[in-house]
Amino acid sequence: MSRPALARAAIVAVAWLALATFPEWSQFWESSRFATGIIRQILIFAIFASSLDLLVGYAGLPSLGHAAFFGGGAYAAAIAAQRLGTDELVVSLGAGILGAALLALAVGFLAVRAVGIFFLMLTLALAQMVFAIAFQATDLTGGSNGFSAVHRPILFGIDFNAAGNLYLLVCVTFLLVLLLLWRITTSSYGRALVGVRENERRMRALGYDTRTLKLSAFVLAGAIAGVAGALSSYEFRFVSPNDVALSTSVTGFVMVLIGGAGTLFGPVLGAAVVLLIERVLPSQLPAQTVLGIVFILFVVFARQGIAGALRRMVRA
Amino acid sequence: MIEIRELRRDFGGIRALAGVDLRVEAGERRAVIGPNGAGKTTLFNVLTGELPATGGTMRLGGTNLDSLTTWQRARLGLARMYQRNELFNPLSARENVLLSITSLGGAYRPLRSPTSAEVAGAEAVLAQVGLEGRGAVPARALSHGERRQLELALALARRPRVLLLDEPTAGMSPAETQRIAALIAALDRSLTLLIVEHDMDVVFRLADRLTVLHEGRAIAEGTPDEIRSDRQVHDVYLGKVVES
Ligand SMILES: Nc1ncnc2c1ncn2[C@@H]1O[C@H](COP(=O)(O)OP(=O)(O)O)[C@@H](O)[C@H]1O
Ligand SMILES: [Mg+2]
Numbered sequence: 001m002s003r004p005a006l007a008r009a010a011i012v013a014v015a016w017l018a019l020a021t022f023p024e025w026s027q028f029w030e031s032s033r034f035a036t037g038i039i040r041q042i043l044i045f046a047i048f049a050s051s052l053d054l055l056v057g058y059a060g061l062p063s064l065g066h067a068a069f070f071g072g073g074a075y076a077a078a079i080a081a082q083r084l085g086t087d088e089l090v091v092s093l094g095a096g097i098l099g100a101a102l103l104a105l106a107v108g109f110l111a112v113r114a115v116g117i118f119f120l121m122l123t124l125a126l127a128q129m130v131f132a133i134a135f136q137a138t139d140l141t142g143g144s145n146g147f148s149a150v151h152r153p154i155l156f157g158i159d160f161n162a163a164g165n166l167y168l169l170v171c172v173t174f175l176l177v178l179l180l181l182w183r184i185t186t187s188s189y190g191r192a193l194v195g196v197r198e199n200e201r202r203m204r205a206l207g208y209d210t211r212t213l214k215l216s217a218f219v220l221a222g223a224i225a226g227v228a229g230a231l232s233s234y235e236f237r238f239v240s241p242n243d244v245a246l247s248t249s250v251t252g253f254v255m256v257l258i259g260g261a262g263t264l265f266g267p268v269l270g271a272a273v274v275l276l277i278e279r280v281l282p283s284q285l286p287a288q289t290v291l292g293i294v295f296i297l298f299v300v301f302a303r304q305g306i307a308g309a310l311r312r313m314v315r316a
Numbered sequence: 317m318i319e320i321r322e323l324r325r326d327f328g329g330i331r332a333l334a335g336v337d338l339r340v341e342a343g344e345r346r347a348v349i350g351p352n353g354a355g356k357t358t359l360f361n362v363l364t365g366e367l368p369a370t371g372g373t374m375r376l377g378g379t380n381l382d383s384l385t386t387w388q389r390a391r392l393g394l395a396r397m398y399q400r401n402e403l404f405n406p407l408s409a410r411e412n413v414l415l416s417i418t419s420l421g422g423a424y425r426p427l428r429s430p431t432s433a434e435v436a437g438a439e440a441v442l443a444q445v446g447l448e449g450r451g452a453v454p455a456r457a458l459s460h461g462e463r464r465q466l467e468l469a470l471a472l473a474r475r476p477r478v479l480l481l482d483e484p485t486a487g488m489s490p491a492e493t494q495r496i497a498a499l500i501a502a503l504d505r506s507l508t509l510l511i512v513e514h515d516m517d518v519v520f521r522l523a524d525r526l527t528v529l530h531e532g533r534a535i536a537e538g539t540p541d542e543i544r545s546d547r548q549v550h551d552v553y554l555g556k557v558v559e560s
Contacts, residue, residue, distance in 0.1 A: 188418045189426040195404055195415045202402040205364060206474060207390035207419045216424070 020171040023164055033163075040167055042275045043174040044231045049255035049267035050181055051224035056253070057262030058185055059217045060197025061112075062120045065127025066225055066252050068107060071244030072130060073100035073226025074233040075141055078150045089153035089160070089169075096230030097223050103130065104222020105215070112214040115200075127249060134241045146240030150233045160234060170231055177224055181264055184220070193217050254291070258298050260305025269306045317342040317478060317508045318363075323372035325355075325362050325532075332358040334532035335372070342377070342477075345509040347523035349516075349543075351553050354529040356512040357399055360480050364396055365389050376478060390419075393477030397484055399512075401467045403455040409466050410451035413438040416473035438473065445469040445499060461492035468496070478508045485515050497521060520544075528553060 026032040055061040076099025077092040107126045152161045160166045259270025318340040325333040332355045340346045361367040365386040374381040445465040485493040497518045526543045528536040530552045
């Protein structure tokens with residue numbers, strides 16, 4: 001490893017360790033438990049948002065239906081665990097990933113035929129169909145009541161029912177997913193996705209099957225959103241049509257844009273900003289309005305999001 | 317190497333290609349000349365599959381192209397330089413060329429960076445087109461001449477069998493024109509070239525044979541000397557080029 005790479009790896013390792021041990025070193029703070037819960041949720045949504053960033057920021061595919069795979073993964077994890085009568089993490093998480101990936105394959109197969117605004121509309125419409133199914137397949141999903149009393153999983157005898165264990169599971173998964181996404185976006189494959197974003201015509205002339213390339217990214221991003229969905233089902237012990245709803249897709253999109261598309265880490269910060277506004281703001285303040293104003297400020301003054309603004313500050 | 321029969325392409329009422337026949341041997345350097353709107357770029361677009369043909373049939377090295385997509389034709393060894401640059405603008409010149417080179421190794425390497433051989437290959441192609449030392453510059457920050465060189469590099473980097481060049485010297489200064497003409501002249505003789513070009517000095521210097529396209533038809537074909545002395549060609553094209 002080169003020295004800058006080594007330094008970066010060290011910073012990531014220290015930051016992650018500080019995050020993973022937050023419940024320990026913050027325990028004398030009266031709000032430690034509350035804050036730990038918020039961080040868990042931020043990290044879960046950070047996984048969701050950075051998976052969407054693979055599409056929006058790298059492949060140039062503005063999906064407005066990404067919640068279909070988040071919620072689809074959550075349902076698949078919860079339903080598989082219940083039907084198979086097991087709490088094994090491998091089973092429910094595996095089902096979440098597989099379910100979301102298959103759903104993304106079906107949606108993506110149709111959606112990647114369109115480009116630009118039509119792609120956006122198509123993902124939105126297809127995700128609304130997934131929402132309708134979640135709402136109406138009452139036997140499977142619990143319909144509008146949702147799917148409640150989801151069990152928290154176990155792995156090698158570690159019971160993630162304990163809040164501390166669940167926190168570690170989320171931290172470790174977050175780290176693995178971000179490392180994976182980082183590796184993917186810097187690989188030949190990731191550069192090819194950027195090539196499709198910048199000039200699809202030229203990519204085809206260079207011998208790339210761009211439609212399959214886009215579909216593969218769509219499925220990959222969907223599978224990772226499924227990871228976030230499964231974690232969310234453990235976190236809230238509840239899955240509802242809201243998890244596949246347009247509002248959740250929009251929230252993911254806003255996280256990506258506030259944080260900075262095409263940066264991976266930006267959407268993590270975006271998830272933090274959005275969730276802090278939604279969960280921590282004094283309840284007298286209308287959270288959605290504040291979020292709307294923050295979003296507008298970013299669109300007008302910081303198109304590159306938080307990540308872009310930070311980068312400019314470092315350079316200056 | 318290239319075999320085109322009765323190729324037609326209509327745009328609404330416009331007959332851009334009205335039944336073109338064209339045969340180019342392997343290793344041949346063929347120029348396609350003709351006035352603006354003759355259908356030269358359309359011929360390239362149909363040949364690469366970027367525009368569907370209205371009728372007719374095309375073969376490349378014996379393989380029928382008619383039902384193949386653009387990327388499948390590219391993988392048969394067909395590459396092209398566009399009349400209007402089609403680059404990856406925010407990416408560096410090196411990354412532009414790397415995208416062309418890594419396409420040969422397959423797009424699905426999600427956990428691997430380009431190999432050192434691929435990076436070295438990109439540097440070699442950049443040097444070949446005269447862009448050595450410019451690899452780190454974003455494509456959009458290059459000069460017009462350099463962008464044309466990069467456009468050529470993208471086509472060359474895949475080591476094609478057949479290369480289509482659409483007005484390679486368009487918009488270039490006389491010095492830049494000389495440079496890119498020399499560069500094309502120095503290409504491997506086994507490469508089959510189809511060159512659309514308005515600069516007749518460049519055409520006569522590069523081409524083994526010429527085809528004259530007029531209103532979507534190939535009205536003449538021959539060696540440079542034969543074409544120079546062809547009356548009909550003078551009337552529709554060469555006369556005008558000389559006058560202007
Ligand atoms: N995409 C298109 N849509 C409609 N007409 C087109 C299109 N492309 C080319 N044409 C028409 O086809 C004819 C041939 O154009 P083109 O192949 O670009 O000529 P050249 O490259 O020889 O100058 C022209 O009349 C042009 O207007
Ligand atoms: Mg043209």
